[in-house]
Amino acid sequence: DTGVSQDPRHKITKRGQNVTFRCDPISEHNRLYWYRQTLGQGPEFLTYFQNEAQLEKSRLLSDRFSAERPKGSFSTLEIQRTEQGDSAMYLCASSLILAPNYGYTFGSGTRLTVV
Amino acid sequence: GQQLNQSPQSMFIQEGEDVSMNCTSSSIFNTWLWYKQDPGEGPVLLIALYKAGELTSNGRLTAQFGITRKDSFLNISASIPSDVGIYFCAGLKVGGSQGNLIFGKGTKLSVKP
Numbered sequence: 001d002t003g004v005s006q007d008p009r010h011k012i013t014k015r016g017q018n019v020t021f022r023c024d025p026i027s028e029h030n031r032l033y034w035y036r037q038t039l040g041q042g043p044e045f046l047t048y049f050q051n052e053a054q055l056e057k058s059r060l061l062s063d064r065f066s067a068e069r070p071k072g073s074f075s076t077l078e079i080q081r082t083e084q085g086d087s088a089m090y091l092c093a094s095s096l097i098l099a100p101n102y103g104y105t106f107g108s109g110t111r112l113t114v115v
Numbered sequence: 116g117q118q119l120n121q122s123p124q125s126m127f128i129q130e131g132e133d134v135s136m137n138c139t140s141s142s143i144f145n146t147w148l149w150y151k152q153d154p155g156e157g158p159v160l161l162i163a164l165y166k167a168g169e170l171t172s173n174g175r176l177t178a179q180f181g182i183t184r185k186d187s188f189l190n191i192s193a194s195i196p197s198d199v200g201i202y203f204c205a206g207l208k209v210g211g212s213q214g215n216l217i218f219g220k221g222t223k224l225s226v227k228p
Contacts, residue, residue: 004157006157031214033214033216035216040220040221041118041220041221042118042119042121042203042205042218042219042220042221043158043203043216043218044118044218045212045214045215045216045217047214048214048215055214056212056214056215058215091157091158093157103148103160103163104148104160104216105160106150106157106158106159107157108155108156108157109155109156109157111155
């Protein structure tokens with residue numbers, strides 16, 4: 001068990017460019033979550049998957065954001081036409097549906113800076 | 116988005132002192148979680164609580180799920196320098212999404228050796 005892995009750790013992009021982040025969850029975890037965290041705030045929910053099905057999307061997830069988990073394993077989060085307000089830490093987490101310890105395991109995050 | 120009310124925002128304490136922080140909400144929760152986050156890293160789960168009134172310990176950490184199901188607290192006893200970091204409470208709201216973990220704004224802990 002290598003934990004939740006996120007790539008890249010840091011991304012600097014120019015406004016208007018598209019960016020894609022990848023998350024590899026803990027292998028036996030069937031749920032995968034994306035959160036966004038800005039400075040001085042707690043993480044905020046964006047979306048989550050159960051296996052390959054995207055079960056919920058937050059209102060924070062504008063139409064410029066899309067997330068996929070094509071084979072129920074790794075997931076990607078794409079942001080199109082980035083804006084400065086998209087600058088944040090993007091966190092991925094995973095869990096089992098019926099784990100006795102329901103806490104999510106988070107990855108180290110991808111820090112996005114839009115210039 | 117909705118966030119929990121977490122206090123205090125920050126604490127400066129001497130090594131060896133005990134620490135207490137809490138989290139409140141106007142909504143009822145069925146799960147309370149406490150995380151610690153170091154700079155540039157993701158949150159790490161410390162304690163999970165699933166029943167009203169539940170008191171759970173993890174080493175020097177103790178957390179309780181409030182009887183009203185609207186609050187939780189975390190205590191750290193005999194603090195040490197490596198306790199420095201930001202502590203977040205998080206919860207799953209009754210009737211809310213199973214995936215939408217709601218977080219507080221965090222308590223930043225500083226420990227003087």
